[in-house]
Amino acid sequence: MTIQEEIINHKEGALLVMASAGSGKTRVLTERIKELLKNESEKFHVLALTFTNKAAEELKERLSDVKNIEKRAFVGTFHSFCLEVIQSHGYAINKSVQPHIFEKNEDRTNLLIQVFEKPENWDLRKHYENKDAREKQLFISNALTYISKKKKQLKGIEKFDFLDGDNEKELIQKMYSEYNDLLILQNAMDFDDVLIYAYQIFSDRPAIAKLYRNQFKYLFIDEAQDLNFAQYELLKIICNGEHRNVMMVGDVKQSLYDFNGSDYVYMKNNFIKDFNAETKKLNTNFRSSKKIIEVANSVYADAMQGSDSIVTGKFKIFDNCEDEKAEANAIVEEIKKYLKQGKYQEDGFIGDTISYKDIAILARSRYLLKNVEDLLTQEGLPSYLKKGSDSLFFDSQLMKIFDLGLRILINPVDVLHFSEILEIYSITTNISNLNNLSGLEKLKSIHNFITEDDKVLYSLLLESWTILNNQNKFNLREALVPIMSLFEVENIFKVNEPYEEYEGKTIDENTAIRFDIEELEKYYSIYARNTPAELKSLTHFKTQLSLGLILPEKEENGIVLSTIHLAKGLEYEIVFVLGLDDGSLPFYKSKQSGGKALSEEKNIFYVAVTRAKRALYLSYPKSRTMPWNPYSIKTMTPSEFLNGLKELEN
Structure with a gap:
């Protein structure tokens, strides 16, 4: 029996496959899953996790010939799995089962700036306000990197050297806490929180962890050299020291993501010790000359x-x-x-x-x-x-506002993105009196504060948002009809501002809107085709977009x-x-x-x-x-x- 056959036919117990480049590791992993699932009478499930959406899609493609694979296996990224956990059990830690994700770095930056600009945070602000624009940018970047690092470690605050003074530990604690408080206040989470909240669900409610332990008899981790602390701890808390049917595949020599908290020791050392894993090596390169x-x-x-x-x-x-x-x-x-x-x-x-x-x-x-x-x-x-x-980004201002409005529709307490709309229209009014309004009512209120010229296009946006708000079944194409009316000949004059470079060419706003709508419809088509009817909603669509789970076919x-x-x-x-x-x-x-x-x-x-x-x-x-x-x-x-x-x- 070859080493590949030994791996494919491995039945019980933890297994670490150390695989060199070009040695066929992904094929061995998928062939073992096929071998385990070939008996259709078996009722167990398989959990296969990797780190990028494209890698997950490749695994799914290789497993597509397994009958009922979508019912017998969860194949995806750590984040997509954790999102499923939150959507199913977020109530256990008082979190929304439809989380609103602030996925853009721009969102996190603006949130942290809000922390510094709060009047009571003078002690934080003095480290920020006297810097020039480039230094401020670097300061914010360092702070966000630090926050992300701590979240990936599931740790508290430690001394960090980008603030001056004797009380820097307390200041960092305050910055970290207030950043998270602003997220919670807006019913939102950042990218790192997706793992943290899933971990918290399993930690606070061991019965839920046991539910997943019983559901997934076999667990697989591809590219395991890229595991970070939070991901490895998530695996451990699911398995709870008793579930050992875990297979990791990786190559120490391809560990590239230290900046993301990744460390091959979780695969090479901790996994062997914690799971008593057997090790097999694939050293033959079948790819290269x-x-x-x-x-x-x-x-x-x-x-x-x-x-x-x-x-x-x-x-x-x-x-x-x-x-x-x-x-x-x-x-x-x-x-x-x-x-x-x-x-x-x-x-x-x-x-x-x-x-x-x-x-x-x-x-x-x-x-x-x-x-x-x-x-x-x-x-x-x-x-x-x-x-x-493959995230969706808009180039035209109109579609940027449309997207901001979608966020307000599904999350009316999202002050961050509502403030962005106000800033685009140079509205300085106090918005505290709008706090109790629905998302649509908030968006309607803006109409009273903008110029007559701006009202022409904003009215089309309001029509689209209203359609989405009133739909029984989510249909984005129907909601885009009012905006698409811009391209009727008699309306083209309404949008004629010169526009910045788009893929190397100077274009007008109208053309940019066309490009943006075409891109949005492409993503929506993939979503509509691949999502079960019972899951389809504007909130679900936006969440899938936030995590990059809708992959355009290129x-x-x-x-x-x-x-x-x-x-x-x-x-x-x-x-x-x-x-x-x-x-x-x-x-x-x-x-x-x-x-x-x-x-x-x-x-x-x-x-x-x-x-x-x-x-x-x-x-x-x-x-x-x-x-x-x-x-x-x-x-x-x-x-x-x-x-x-x-x-x-x-």
């Missing part, structure tokens, strides 16, 4: 074994690029050779036809991709920049431009990794910190090189223009991760 495996094993000694691949592969370092433009040019010229060649060829081996999407250009940071992106456009080569989120056919973090778990025939200079990768702050931070930079490099199947190209510029000053040009030295790799070229 021999040459790329050589490079990977130079990054980490004996990281993996090669399969019986007949392809030697291609490896080259572009080490003679004078600057970023020369680096971009070297990459694009090599891409053009492959496209002209048509198929990957070496030593008599001829592969499949090379398409644009078979080629990826990766970098440590997004800004490093700018030069090569511009050059691809100049050369007429299609490309697309991989995004970290078929991109261009050369992929991506940060290395976003490329994790993916593979491409031909990979270029640019910006391999000291300061970019490893990142200069990580190098200054050393230790774990520098180790994670090495993991990032390892992930980058193991995305390649056939060919791998590494590059760096000899000089770089600093992003904060176009006149500042710095001489660069090659990344330390390139040491010893030149001799592997072919």
Whole structure:
């Protein structure tokens, strides 16, 4: 029996699968789930959790041939699972079963600014108000990072050094508490709270944890090296020391998310100790050519074994690029050779036809991709920049107001977003007398304070909100009809303001509204198609959007431009990794910190090189223009991760 078969046929007890890049870990995980569920007479359920919505969708796709899979397994992210727990049992901790999530960083920033601006918080404000705009931005960012870090740790307040003075611990406690109080006052939660409240439900009501323990006989954690403290504690409280049918799959060498509180020790050390887990290793890379495996094993000694691949592969370092433009040019010229060649060829081996999407250009940071992106456009080569989120964002002001209004309809005590509407219309009236009104009545009240010109469009918004408010069955398309009337010929003159750049083109507000409505309808169509009738509602739709659980169906056919973090778990025939200079990768702050931070930079490099199947190209510029000053040009030295790799070229 092969190691893969042993894992697939494992029945009882905790199991840790340490899987190298390209070793087929996701297939082994899904095949084990299929094996467990093949007997339809069994009534148990399976819980499979991962960290991104796209990874969850891939697991669902691989399990789609299992009969009644949606009834026998919950497959999703930690956040989507915790949201389900809150929706089912939020009453146990006096929380709404339809939580209102302030998911945007802008929301959290505005909430914290409200804390500082409260008259009684002079002791906090003195650390904030005398700073310039850039320092204030940094101060708020540090504060929010700290709050998020503490929530992920499920911990209290500790000494932190971004406030001055002897009483900083008390001030941090106050800031943290008042931020949370403002969320509670507005019947809202931030992204981190989704895990915290689910944990609190299980902690305060052990009977509910037992309910889930009995429901899910087998638990699976994919990419387990990315677990943070809160996620691991959530797993422990569900299992309660008695449930041990847990399987984790991960790779220590692909641990990249220390900034998110992630630590591979939860998988590698704690899980083995707490669950008495058996360990199995998958070391054979079935993805990459021999040459790329050589490079990977130079990054980490004996990281993996090669399969019986007949392809030697291609490896080259572009080490003679004078600057970023020369680096971009070297990459694009090599891409053009492959496209002209048509198929990957070496030593008599001829592969499949090379398409644009078979080629990826990766970098440590997004800004490093700018030069090569511009050059691809100049050369007429299609490309697309991989995004970290498929969240819906509006560009037109009208649809931004429409979206703010949706939040007020479903959560009338949402002062934060109601204040944003008032600010857009420059309304300074006291809103305390509106506190007892319904969401729709609040939105109607604004009509009395805006100009006659603004009333023309605001009346259309009110029509749409009223339709949604009065619906027995949620139908967003019906509610958009009044706004869509703008595009009747006689109404187009109503919206003619020049608009900022949209995807590189200057457009008017009317066109931006069209784009926004098309995007909104695309998300709504996916929601309407995939959501059971009994769950459909405006509140449920907005919550699903907040957590990024509605994934648009995209078929991109261009050369992929991506940060290395976003490329994790993916593979491409031909990979270029640019910006391999000291300061970019490893990142200069990580190098200054050393230790774990520098180790994670090495993991990032390892992930980058193991995305390649056939060919791998590494590059760096000899000089770089600093992003904060176009006149500042710095001489660069090659990344330390390139040491010893030149001799592997072919």
